[in-house]
Amino acid sequence: MSAEGLERQTRNYxxxxxxxxxxxxxxxxxxxxxxxxxxxTVAIGGACSGCGIAPMTIKAIEQRLPTEIEGVSNVTVRRAGGPRAAVMPSKIEVMEDMEEYEDYDPPF
Structure with a gap:
């Protein structure tokens, strides 16, 4: 499949x-x-740059794209930066230790 085809499928997914x-x-x-x-490689930005659970979204994208799109073997997701990005500290480590997030699977 062409790079354009993989990009289109990734965007649609x-x-x-x-x-x-x-x-x-x-x-x-x-x-x-x-x-x-x-x-x-995917960059997420806007409100994602300041979201404490963005790492969970990133993890979900990195795990699911290779299983959902034929031809995708490795996914790297990063937070988009820039002067207007309001970056908050990651909450994923704290959430991983919380009982209510023990079996958390994002609904996306």
Whole structure:
């Protein structure tokens, strides 16, 4: 499959299966797609830059894209930076220790 095809499928998957990114004021951008290796790089930004549970969203994207899109073997997701990015500390370590998040599986 071409890089354009993988990029289109990745964009469609994120738009259709992880609408919380956009619903909560965030956005995503496909930064790089290598059709030879299956490597995909995605940046999330907007409200995601300041969200304490963005690491859980990142983890979900990195785990699910390779299983959902044929030709994708490795996904790297990063928070988009920039002068207007309000970055908050990650809450994932605290959440992982909380009993109510023991079996947490994001609904996306």
């Amino acid at each position: 994120l738009s259709n299966n992880i609408p919380q990114i956009q619903e909560h004021g965030g956005h995503f951008e496909i930064e790089d797609v290598n059709d030879n290796t299956g490597d995909v």
